[in-house]
Amino acid sequence: MDINLTPILTSWPFLLKALGMTIFVSVMSTALGFVIGTLVGALRTYGGRMTNVVLGFYVDSMRAIPLLVILVWTFFAFPLLIGASINAVTAGIAGLGLHLGAYVSETIRAGLTSVRRNQMQAGLALGMSRFQAIRTIILPQAIIRMLPALGSLFVIAIKDSAIASVIAVPELLRQTQIVAGKTFRPFELYTAAMLAYFILCYPVARGVDRLYRRLSHLGSS
Amino acid sequence: MTFDWNIVWSSLPRLLDGAWMTIWLSVVTMLLAIPGGLALALLRLSGIKPLAMAATAFVEFFRATPLILQIYWVYYVLPAYFDIQLSQIATAIVGLACNISAFNSETFRSGIVSIRQGQWNAGLALGMSRFSVFCRIVAPQALMRVLPALASTWVSLFKDTSLVSIIAVSELSYVALQIRAETYRILEVLTAMAALYWLMGYPQAKLVDWIHHRFKVAE
Amino acid sequence: MTAAPILVFENVVKRYGALTALAGVSLTLHRGEVVCLIGPSGSGKSTLLRCANALDPLDQGRISFDGHEVRSSETSVRLVRQRMGMVFQNFELFPHLTVLRNVTIGPTTVLKLGQAEADARARKLLAKVGLADKETSHPSALSGGQQQRVAIARALAMEPALMLFDEPTSALDPETIGEVLSVMKTLADEGMTMLVVTHEMDFARRVANRVAVFDKGRVIEEGTPQEIFTAPKVPRTRDFLSHLGWHGESK
Ligand SMILES: Nc1ncnc2c1ncn2[C@@H]1O[C@H](COP(=O)(O)OP(=O)(O)OP(=O)(O)O)[C@@H](O)[C@H]1O
Ligand SMILES: [Mg+2]
Numbered sequence: 001m002d003i004n005l006t007p008i009l010t011s012w013p014f015l016l017k018a019l020g021m022t023i024f025v026s027v028m029s030t031a032l033g034f035v036i037g038t039l040v041g042a043l044r045t046y047g048g049r050m051t052n053v054v055l056g057f058y059v060d061s062m063r064a065i066p067l068l069v070i071l072v073w074t075f076f077a078f079p080l081l082i083g084a085s086i087n088a089v090t091a092g093i094a095g096l097g098l099h100l101g102a103y104v105s106e107t108i109r110a111g112l113t114s115v116r117r118n119q120m121q122a123g124l125a126l127g128m129s130r131f132q133a134i135r136t137i138i139l140p141q142a143i144i145r146m147l148p149a150l151g152s153l154f155v156i157a158i159k160d161s162a163i164a165s166v167i168a169v170p171e172l173l174r175q176t177q178i179v180a181g182k183t184f185r186p187f188e189l190y191t192a193a194m195l196a197y198f199i200l201c202y203p204v205a206r207g208v209d210r211l212y213r214r215l216s217h218l219g220s221s
Numbered sequence: 222m223t224f225d226w227n228i229v230w231s232s233l234p235r236l237l238d239g240a241w242m243t244i245w246l247s248v249v250t251m252l253l254a255i256p257g258g259l260a261l262a263l264l265r266l267s268g269i270k271p272l273a274m275a276a277t278a279f280v281e282f283f284r285a286t287p288l289i290l291q292i293y294w295v296y297y298v299l300p301a302y303f304d305i306q307l308s309q310i311a312t313a314i315v316g317l318a319c320n321i322s323a324f325n326s327e328t329f330r331s332g333i334v335s336i337r338q339g340q341w342n343a344g345l346a347l348g349m350s351r352f353s354v355f356c357r358i359v360a361p362q363a364l365m366r367v368l369p370a371l372a373s374t375w376v377s378l379f380k381d382t383s384l385v386s387i388i389a390v391s392e393l394s395y396v397a398l399q400i401r402a403e404t405y406r407i408l409e410v411l412t413a414m415a416a417l418y419w420l421m422g423y424p425q426a427k428l429v430d431w432i433h434h435r436f437k438v439a440e
Numbered sequence: 441m442t443a444a445p446i447l448v449f450e451n452v453v454k455r456y457g458a459l460t461a462l463a464g465v466s467l468t469l470h471r472g473e474v475v476c477l478i479g480p481s482g483s484g485k486s487t488l489l490r491c492a493n494a495l496d497p498l499d500q501g502r503i504s505f506d507g508h509e510v511r512s513s514e515t516s517v518r519l520v521r522q523r524m525g526m527v528f529q530n531f532e533l534f535p536h537l538t539v540l541r542n543v544t545i546g547p548t549t550v551l552k553l554g555q556a557e558a559d560a561r562a563r564k565l566l567a568k569v570g571l572a573d574k575e576t577s578h579p580s581a582l583s584g585g586q587q588q589r590v591a592i593a594r595a596l597a598m599e600p601a602l603m604l605f606d607e608p609t610s611a612l613d614p615e616t617i618g619e620v621l622s623v624m625k626t627l628a629d630e631g632m633t634m635l636v637v638t639h640e641m642d643f644a645r646r647v648a649n650r651v652a653v654f655d656k657g658r659v660i661e662e663g664t665p666q667e668i669f670t671a672p673k674v675p676r677t678r679d680f681l682s683h684l685g686w687h688g689e690s691k
Binding site: 116118119121122124125126127128129132136137140141144217218219220 | 524595598
């Protein structure tokens with residue numbers, strides 16, 4: 001078995017740019033997912049019954065449908081419905097964010113309900129509104145408690161961004177395929193891509209664990 | 222824009238064949254990944270340094286890289302460089318099973334270590350062997366804690382089988398994308414695909430919630 | 441007592457499903473008065489306190505604070521709560537905030553005080569409860585007694601007209617109970633109106649103006665500490681006190 005690193009050495013600027021796109025898509029979809037997830041999680045926990053049912057339907061649907069299907073539908077089918085085209089990166093971020101948001105919301109909801117009832121009462125007893133108590137007391141504790149789970153969701157977002165290759169988002173996997181196809185060296189290229197993802201994901205997972213160990217006492221009321 | 226939903230009805234038999242393949246792949250993968258995960262977990266807890274380290278490396282690697290890339294890797298690299306010829310379905314199963322085994326091993330490992338040392342001691346103090354303490358005392362308790370996580374992994378697996386469409390395994394999403402290419406009824410076919418996944422996945426998601434609720438650990 | 445009434449419970453009833461936690465409680469607190477509530481576990485003392493600032497809604501009866509009825513309409517209730525401090529059995533400090541921020545969060549979010557002004561107010565109060573040096577610590581780094589003193593400072597930062605204490609010392613180690621009770625005694629001496637649920641009979645005897653004995657959701661006896669501790673009229677009160685090892689004789 002011979003190993004030939006030339007394709008990587010000659011196309012590294014192209015691949016580096018693709019890695020940048022992977023990071024961009026991961027960060028943007030995580031941000032979108034966290035905003036959606038926090039809103040949905042809080043509304044399901046503290047909103048009325050109807051809100052809970054409607055948002056629960058969104059969450060469970062996202063948990064039921066594969067990400068690939070959501071991305072393909074968003075990119076190919078949705079534009080036909082609205083009669084306008086969307087570019088792949090936007091569709092990718094939107095699909096990834098909507099999917100991730102459901103999982104974030106479940107995590108946030110578990111965190112919110114795990115904070116003792118008396119913490120809410122302590123806030124209310126100071127004269128805070130429920131909204132103020134949730135925002136300044138309950139949510140921060142929920143996020144600290146759920147840091148490991150939220151951290152793994154970020155790692156999942158990085159890994160899932162690779163699925164956006166099926167709608168031709170020019171991220172790392174997609175561009176690796178292109179170079180592999182041109183040079184006929186799939187082993188070297190896919191292995192290099194694998195290492196790149198590992199180097200991206202592994203420290204994030206470890207870093208979040210370490211951060212959590214430093215902060216966990218701030219979340220235990 | 223006019224839509225022609227008849228295409229969905231005429232393609233339904235093919236779509237259902239694809240759905241059947243999706244279920245079959247999930248079942249076979251899980252059947253392999255439960256023993257696989259347990260073996261990895263026990264290796265990691267075995268205290269035999271090289272084995273534990275190798276198992277850890279395997280698990281960390283599969284957990285920290287995208288499944289879709291793992292599937293490409295198995296597909297292109299095994300035949301080209303190691304001279305292993307696998308069918309597409311076999312390739313898909315190898316990729317999925319390695320990945321899910323890695324996740325299951327973490328589930329099993331944390332289930333086992335969550336049982337307090339006191340339980341081990343209590344069993345050993347009765348004169349039981351380590352093996353029988355594990356089988357009769359630790360494992361049954363761990364199972365209760367492991368079941369919810371396994372159920373969640375099952376649903377992820379069910380969804381993840383869609384990724385093997387990239388190597389032309391004819392499960393639901395591959396079949397649907399094929400029909401789309403043949404008929405150009407993009408919206409209709411893709412919506413039908415999403416609806417079929419939803420019909421299968423939604424009850425599973427609900428079941429997972431029920432299992433989480435039922436087996437919630439009271440600390 | 442010539443001072444004006446500030447908190448009045450009239451025939452208050454509170455049910456949790458089939459369970460009647462408060463079965464018609466009437467009680468009046470006057471300005472500057474310290475009233476201790478004593479009674480067996482589950483008799484409804486905490487429930488009464490939670491009803492006082494509408495953390496729990498009533499089923500029947502009426503509670504008025506400073507002449508206004510305490511109702512569960514969001515805005516009026518918040519005004520009432522701003523003027524009633526509450527101290528919980530388990531402190532309920534906010535673990536993600538420093539000691540200083542725990543004390544300032546009420547003034548800044550509710551009273552919209554500027555941060556600098558709130559900080560100054562908080563520092564004064566922390567000094568008062570003897571914790572000036574702890575302002576940058578997090579609650580998890582403090583002993584139970586210190587946490588409870590921070591909780592008292594947090595409630596005082598709203599400049600309340602009345603303080604509610606729900607067994608403020610029963611989650612504490614014996615050696616830190618004293619420091620909390622002495623802060624409370626100082627407050628009482630300064631003229632703060634206080635409604636205190638407690639099992640510290642010594643505190644009740646020395647600090648309270650009046651003691652109310654609770655049983656099964658009712659006030660079964662009410663009087664000066666002298667009356668309750670030396671000559672209880674109701675047999676249930678006598679049982680309860682002797683159960684705690686109190687036999688009526690004062691030092
Ligand atoms: N949120 C609630 N839901 C249902 N029942 C409750 C609730 N809060 C209190 N109760 C019940 O109401 C009764 C009175 O409780 P409360 O906490 O007021 O008693 P307490 O006198 O403060 O007792 P303790 O000395 O144990 O604190 C108890 O039987 C309790 O179980
Ligand atoms: Mg109580």
